[in-house]
Amino acid sequence: MAKKLLEYLEKLKGLDLGAMYNEDFLLTWEKTDDELAGVFTVADALRRLRELNISARIFDSGLGVSLFRDNSTRTRFSFASACNFLGLAVQDLDEGKSQIAHGETVRETANMISFMADVIGIRDDMYIGKGNTYMREVSKAVRQGRQDGVLEQVPVLVNLQCDIDHPTQCLADMLHMLNQAGGAENLKGKKIAMTWAYSPSYGKPLSVPQGVIGLMSRFGLEVVLAHPEGYEVMPEVEEIARKQARDSGGSFRKTNSMAEAFAEADFVYPKSWAPFAAMEKRTDLYAAGDGEGIKALEKELLAENARHQDWCCTEELMKTTREGRALYLHCLPADINGISCREGEVEASVFDRYRTPLYKQASYKPYIIAAMIFLAKCKDPQKTLAVLAERDSQRWLRP
Amino acid sequence: MAKKLLEYLEKLKGLDLGAMYNEDFLLTWEKTDDELAGVFTVADALRRLRELNISARIFDSGLGVSLFRDNSTRTRFSFASACNFLGLAVQDLDEGKSQIAHGETVRETANMISFMADVIGIRDDMYIGKGNTYMREVSKAVRQGRQDGVLEQVPVLVNLQCDIDHPTQCLADMLHMLNQAGGAENLKGKKIAMTWAYSPSYGKPLSVPQGVIGLMSRFGLEVVLAHPEGYEVMPEVEEIARKQARDSGGSFRKTNSMAEAFAEADFVYPKSWAPFAAMEKRTDLYAAGDGEGIKALEKELLAENARHQDWCCTEELMKTTREGRALYLHCLPADINGISCREGEVEASVFDRYRTPLYKQASYKPYIIAAMIFLAKCKDPQKTLAVLAERDSQRWLRP
């Protein structure tokens, strides 16, 4: 067996992953440190298998249902890649972004699409208080269906972005940082600036900044959340970040100064988002069917955004980071000055310098998703990986 | 080999299924009793294989084409599940619901999509006289293509709902009834009420009531078709039901009273549909491109519908069934009072009490479709099942 794979198997040995079997992955802070380490390790191991041209098919047939309630190309392809790599066929369910389904309908639809579904990936990030709730409704429905003998297996859920968290993105970001730093030990005491940045577009989801502070506060990092006044994220997630930072020997603090956040930072993550309170208001307007109100709110928010065009990741700001060489992070696509918009989140020269690490960062996502599925569908993930390695079946026939 | 599987193989031994090989499945009444028993038995056997985590892949590659001329989530997922379970990849062809294709176009398109297609599933239920006809045109075209050396194999057709019948639905309903009753013998003499019910929506297809009376009249049941005056189904199908009922030792009759149909019924299937004559008229208006006429007809039909809001499956009516405990059936989604509409087909408390059996009923559909494909693609289905059981290849790797 490839030496590199043995190393991953060794790592897995020490981790308590039993509770992941048959469970959903909805919020990173619902998972233990061991479980997150399990995701990272299995993601790396699956990537290694692929490099070695070894098949990782743990399914001979089965469906991965992708349920997107918002447009998406990247996440869709990441989910499709992960499913395919493990042997599942993807079946899309597009409900349209405007439809907020209710109780009984969710229960019924969830069962009707799950007769042969092993995994359901859901993206639903448009309305505060809805996305994650919806996922839990789906999960409850299919578990009930399994118990009632309706389903022959219970499909596990993967949160592909909700109103609260974006676990597949943030774990990919984190794995990128871990591999760049050479392990978790080297991250302790390092500073990460999760900062708001200006974008001419409207209503970008809060799930990335929330996911980042909700995850990265667990690694002994100095986490700084920066944004203009009024662009607060969900207070519950801040609370979680605060507690986790304390427990991990790191810190979490907020500032309204981008400069302060960038100063001596090792990692910077400048990205636009909409104010939490405004998103809550939009959700209420939506529920009330108040189209005029939504338009007015949008106009107001764009005007407010425009007051903060100075929140941009410039070369000048980058120079103030640790040795002027902080690792620039982004979930992509970024709003790049003079490229995708006139004024945006980042100067073109900064973005361009980090293009390769950014793409590398994104490249972890399919493996993170595959690892989540793997851990939810394999009772003994270490043994299953070993079996795959010994089976040594070629992914791509090369006689 | 699992004992339970042997039982199915025994059952198959006595059945004459030879004529199903390479044949389409378009109308249940074109199939012999043996052939229907074959579908039920193979559906149960495939479900058993899945429970036992045994792969049912009879295809290593190949396409299942899904050709939907009407929106559908449930049937689409059932077809996709069935194809995937047998090893076929699904390729969708969406022609849009408004396009009624003609002769030469059908012939050409049918061949162009079939170079590597093993199965074509078609749903085309919108226009009277069109859907089933279209399926037969497609079938003729691909058989000609095979004969001419254009195609390397002939794709078999599965009717996923047409203007006349809905065989995958009705056979799933029937298998549910058979398994609930503990076998065909226990159904003899039982009463089933296929009745119209009020819905605020317009133009629901006739294929379910027609499919139900065209199938269930073969099992020695007392079949009662109930609807308000003017909501007649196709007379040809009534004729078939009448004849089959006579042959099977059961009965078929019609009534305009929902109460009469429900009285002492063992099974009730209350469901809205549009009057056959009105649907014929709509088809003519459509062919003439008379948009105004269609709108006027729709208004007229909705007004007519509204006169029959008392056709609802109430608790009161349910009490009049056999011991007040008839099995409530529906193809889903149902129009539920106070849930999906104000007044609809069924009271919420009735629906809720039967939720689990309803979902179970629906869960047979992917297996019924898989069985249809299996029987059309396996020259010796019994032997193929035995080979699958002996191969004992895991669907989901569990070391």
Place this chain on the structure above:
Amino acid sequence: MAKKLLEYLEKLKGLDLGAMYNEDFLLTWEKTDDELAGVFTVADALRRLRELNISARIFDSGLGVSLFRDNSTRTRFSFASACNFLGLAVQDLDEGKSQIAHGETVRETANMISFMADVIGIRDDMYIGKGNTYMREVSKAVRQGRQDGVLEQVPVLVNLQCDIDHPTQCLADMLHMLNQAGGAENLKGKKIAMTWAYSPSYGKPLSVPQGVIGLMSRFGLEVVLAHPEGYEVMPEVEEIARKQARDSGGSFRKTNSMAEAFAEADFVYPKSWAPFAAMEKRTDLYAAGDGEGIKALEKELLAENARHQDWCCTEELMKTTREGRALYLHCLPADINGISCREGEVEASVFDRYRTPLYKQASYKPYIIAAMIFLAKCKDPQKTLAVLAERDSQRWLRP
């Protein structure tokens, strides 16, 4: 091993195909004669494998990305069939036909969809100077991504139709001609008329006539390109055709007379296309966002088209071909007089007489695409084919 397969392996032995490994297939005239012979031979061999019910899966998992920037059913199905036959799952990326992406966006998207992509099939034929350029941008981006360690493999590109060439179509046409004639030797000196024909629709791509003259001029044929004045194709492609004809011992000439082109022709390919100069103008108008200008141009072109309704493949014209029996070719769908339009490219009786060979012609396309993928993904295609034949794994389980 089947005797017929050995024959193909023998043929491959003499061909130099080494440079096809890991390479794109964008224009036929970028490929050597050996490489085209390789595509034909592998296409025939894969078809033979399928006839023999032998699996051609060289992938256990992996994605074939289909990136269509224009509507398509036939090409989509051909690509999906080819991918599936080799073991790849298809993942669609629909960018919409109106979006002309630019540099950085292309680079990023290309990488984001390619983490587990083995092949990318692109159709982008709408704007002169754009489609092929776009393909090269995508190719460059993913090769850079591979080099930067972003991608674990480099996806190869297959041109499914661009503004310049339509290689999968034209190679399918050619293989049809080769198999009808019984080999390349029998084509030498034969005459093919690639002629414009009237269509009531507007702006059909130039890729077919260009692809035909750019390919068929390599086989010692007498190639005649006929069209009304003003319907010129790209001069660069004419130049290539001229040079290749000279080198192959054939000829290439142009005429403005359909009758002259048809006279004593062995093959006729009458098909509508838009004038190159007008398509360039449309591209400029599009780039300038001049919607009114586009409408005006369209009107002008339809009026110009209407002046050439006499350019139709009639029975009368067919009689003037070699013994009145030239092989009629078309990429389908054709505009057939009295069937798909009032006046069009071909008389119904002509089309009808050639229906079976036309369908057969189309049936080569999935195998041509599969051969392109096979040759790009197999370092030693001959050995891989031999391994597949020896493995003799059933595509469709037939115990």
